[in-house]
Amino acid sequence: MKNLKCLRLLCFLLAVCAVTTSSAQELPKPTRFMVAMDDGVKLATDVFLPDGESPENTSKKFPVILARTPYGKEPGPLLAVNLGKQGYAVVIQDMRGRFDSEGNDSIVFFNDGDGEVHDGHDTLEWLAEQSWCDGNVVTWGGSAGGVTQTMMAPNAPAVLKAQHVLVAFSDMYSQAAYQGGVWRKEMLDGWLPGHNFDPRSYKEFRAHPKRGEFWEPGNAEKGAAQVQAPGVYWGGWYDIFLQGTINSFVTIHNGGGEGARGKCRLILGPWAHGTFKELKYPENSASPGPVDDAVRFFNHHAKGEQNGVSEDKPVHYYVMGDTEDESAPGNFWRTGDNWPPAADNTPYYFHVDGKLNPTAPEGDDSREYAYDPTNPVPTNGGQNLRLPKGPRDQREMENRDDVLVFSTGPLAEPVEVSGPVTAKLYVSSDCPDTDFTVKLCDVYPDGRSMLVTDGIMRARYRNSFETHEFMVPGQVYEIEVDLWATSIIFNKGHEIRVSVSSSNDPRFEPNPNTGADHFEEGDPFKVAHNRIYLSKDEPSHIVLPIFTEAK
CATH class of the missing domain: 2.60.120.260 (Galactose-binding domain-like)
Structure with a gap:
C-alpha cells in the first residue's frame, strides 16, 4: 500500500498542484502537537502554516488539509511547500500506535470511525478549535490514508468540508479481508506483518471469517446517510480496493447527507495498486483532466471558489480497449451522471x-x-x-x-x-x-x-x-x-x-x-x-x- 501512496503523492504534488519546487529550497519544519483524543491517548500531529507562520502566535486563519497515516509523517514538508502556496495549512498525523503517536493500533483502522474510539472525529474537533483554522478542513490520502478518511466521514463534525479519497476500501470485511468469504492471503499475509502492525490485527481478522459485530467498526458504508462532506473517490480497474471506491461513491452520492448527496465524484482508470507492464495503455489514461485536480475540488468546497467543480460530471471512467491496434475502439474517458452506466x-x-x-x-x-x-x-x-x-x-x-x-x-x-x-x-x-x-x-x-x-x-x-x-x-x-x-x-x-x-x-x-475456516501448512x-x-x-x-x- 505504501508504494502506491508515494506514487500518488508525487502525482498530487506535481500534476495536481502544478507547482514547481526548487531543489535548493529549504523544506519547512513542522510544529509538533500531541493531540489528546477523548480517551486521553495523544497522537503526534505536525502542523505547517503558509508563509512560515507559526501556529503558536499567528493571527491569520487558513483552510486546512489533513492527512492521517500509518506510514509516518515524512511527506509533510513537501506537502506543505506546495499546498502552502495554495493558501492551505497542512496537518499530518500518525495514527494511534504508529511512529510518534501514543496508544496501540490493536485492530488497525477500527479506531478511526464511529466506534468507542474515534480518532478521526476527535482530530477534526481539535482542528476546529485552533485559532489558525478558518473552520474549513479537507482531507486527502491514498490507500491506508484513504481508509482513514472513509472511516471518519460518517462521524465527522461540520468542520469537514470535502475529501479526496484514493484507492480505499469502504468495508473492511468484504473488500479487504474476506472477499467472497475467502481470506485475501496475498495482501494481508504480507501487509500487516510487513509494516509491523500490532499482531492482534492479524490474529483477530483470522479469527472472524464471518461477517458480524466484530467487523462493524470497519464498515463505513452503514453510516453513508450521515456523511455531509462530498468526496472524490479515485480508483483503478485492477486496484485491490476497486469495489470500495465504487461503493463509497454510490452510497454517499446517492444516499449521503444533504451536504454530500449529489456532489461526489467517481474516477476509475486502468490502474492497479502500483504499476503493471504487460499491457500499456495510451498516455491519455493517466488522468481524466481537471476533475482529477484535488486542489481545485478543495478550493470549491473549502474556499467557495466558483471554478467549474459544480459543473463537472459526477462519474469519469476509462473504457479500456485493444492496446496494440490503434484503430480499435476504446482507450478513452467517458463521463456519466451516476454508477453503474445504463447497460x-x-x-x-x-x-x-x-x-x-x-x-x-x-x-x-x-x-x-x-x-x-x-x-x-x-x-x-x-x-x-x-x-x-x-x-x-x-x-x-x-x-x-x-x-x-x-x-x-x-x-x-x-x-x-x-x-x-x-x-x-x-x-x-x-x-x-x-x-x-x-x-x-x-x-x-x-x-x-x-x-x-x-x-x-x-x-x-x-x-x-x-x-x-x-x-x-x-x-x-x-x-x-x-x-x-x-x-x-x-x-x-x-x-x-x-x-x-x-x-x-x-x-x-x-x-x-x-x-x-483456514488452510495452513500441515x-x-x-x-x-x-x-x-x-x-x-x-x-x-x-x-x-x-x-x-x-x-
Missing part, C-alpha cells in the same frame, strides 16, 4: 463444448474437475498488492485439468462491457465446503488471454456471510460470484473468455474442502470433485453489462 445485463452461457454465448443450453450437461488444495491454481495478475498485478496472460492456468474454459470465438464486431460483472454457477461437490473462482479474459488474436477481472465465492456463504451452510454431497446449489466491475471493449477478432475453477493462490487462501484437507452444471434447468453463466452508446 443490458446479458447472460453469456457456458456450454459443454467450451462455447460461451447468449444462447441458453438445451441439454442436460455438466463438467467436473478435481480440486486439490495442495496443488492450487497459481495467481497470475489481477487485483493484487505485492504480486505481479493487472492484466496478465492466463493461458498457463487455462491449460490445467482443474480449470474449465469457455470462449466466444473471434468476435465479428466489438463488444463493450461496462459495469458490474457477476457469474451465476450451478454447482455440486462431494465435500461439505469448497470455493469457486471465475475469471473474465480478453483473448488477443495471437492467443494471449489477458485477465480483465476475477472473483471468488466460498460455497458455505452462498446465502449469507453472517452464517455458514455446508453443502450436502451431490446436491446442486446456485452460487453467485462477484467479479466487481470493469469497462472494456473487446475488439473485433478478439474473444471473450471465462474460466471457472476453485482456487487462485496466493491471491486467495485455498479452501481445504473440510469445512475448516492441516488436513480433502480433494474436492466439483461439478459445474450446463443444462437447460441449471444454466451456469456470466452476466456481462453490454453497453451501447444508444443507452
Whole structure:
C-alpha cells in the first residue's frame, strides 16, 4: 500500500498542484502537537502554516488539509511547500500506535470511525478549535490514508468540508479481508506483518471469517446517510480496493447527507495498486483532466471558489480497449451522471463444448474437475498488492485439468462491457465446503488471454456471510460470484473468455474442502470433485453489462 501512496503523492504534488519546487529550497519544519483524543491517548500531529507562520502566535486563519497515516509523517514538508502556496495549512498525523503517536493500533483502522474510539472525529474537533483554522478542513490520502478518511466521514463534525479519497476500501470485511468469504492471503499475509502492525490485527481478522459485530467498526458504508462532506473517490480497474471506491461513491452520492448527496465524484482508470507492464495503455489514461485536480475540488468546497467543480460530471471512467491496434475502439474517458452506466445485463452461457454465448443450453450437461488444495491454481495478475498485478496472460492456468474454459470465438464486431460483472454457477461437490473462482479474459488474436477481472465465492456463504451452510454431497446449489466491475471493449477478432475453477493462490487462501475456516501448512484437507452444471434447468453463466452508446 505504501508504494502506491508515494506514487500518488508525487502525482498530487506535481500534476495536481502544478507547482514547481526548487531543489535548493529549504523544506519547512513542522510544529509538533500531541493531540489528546477523548480517551486521553495523544497522537503526534505536525502542523505547517503558509508563509512560515507559526501556529503558536499567528493571527491569520487558513483552510486546512489533513492527512492521517500509518506510514509516518515524512511527506509533510513537501506537502506543505506546495499546498502552502495554495493558501492551505497542512496537518499530518500518525495514527494511534504508529511512529510518534501514543496508544496501540490493536485492530488497525477500527479506531478511526464511529466506534468507542474515534480518532478521526476527535482530530477534526481539535482542528476546529485552533485559532489558525478558518473552520474549513479537507482531507486527502491514498490507500491506508484513504481508509482513514472513509472511516471518519460518517462521524465527522461540520468542520469537514470535502475529501479526496484514493484507492480505499469502504468495508473492511468484504473488500479487504474476506472477499467472497475467502481470506485475501496475498495482501494481508504480507501487509500487516510487513509494516509491523500490532499482531492482534492479524490474529483477530483470522479469527472472524464471518461477517458480524466484530467487523462493524470497519464498515463505513452503514453510516453513508450521515456523511455531509462530498468526496472524490479515485480508483483503478485492477486496484485491490476497486469495489470500495465504487461503493463509497454510490452510497454517499446517492444516499449521503444533504451536504454530500449529489456532489461526489467517481474516477476509475486502468490502474492497479502500483504499476503493471504487460499491457500499456495510451498516455491519455493517466488522468481524466481537471476533475482529477484535488486542489481545485478543495478550493470549491473549502474556499467557495466558483471554478467549474459544480459543473463537472459526477462519474469519469476509462473504457479500456485493444492496446496494440490503434484503430480499435476504446482507450478513452467517458463521463456519466451516476454508477453503474445504463447497460443490458446479458447472460453469456457456458456450454459443454467450451462455447460461451447468449444462447441458453438445451441439454442436460455438466463438467467436473478435481480440486486439490495442495496443488492450487497459481495467481497470475489481477487485483493484487505485492504480486505481479493487472492484466496478465492466463493461458498457463487455462491449460490445467482443474480449470474449465469457455470462449466466444473471434468476435465479428466489438463488444463493450461496462459495469458490474457477476457469474451465476450451478454447482455440486462431494465435500461439505469448497470455493469457486471465475475469471473474465480478453483473448488477443495471437492467443494471449489477458485477465480483465476475477472473483471468488466460498460455497458455505452462498446465502449469507453472517452464517455458514455446508453443502450436502451431490446436491446442486446456485452460487453467485462477484467479479466487481470493469469497462472494456473487446475488439473485433478478439474473444471473450471465462474460466471457472476453485482456487487462485496466493491471491486467495485455498479452501481445504473440510469445512475448516483456514488452510495452513500441515492441516488436513480433502480433494474436492466439483461439478459445474450446463443444462437447460441449471444454466451456469456470466452476466456481462453490454453497453451501447444508444443507452
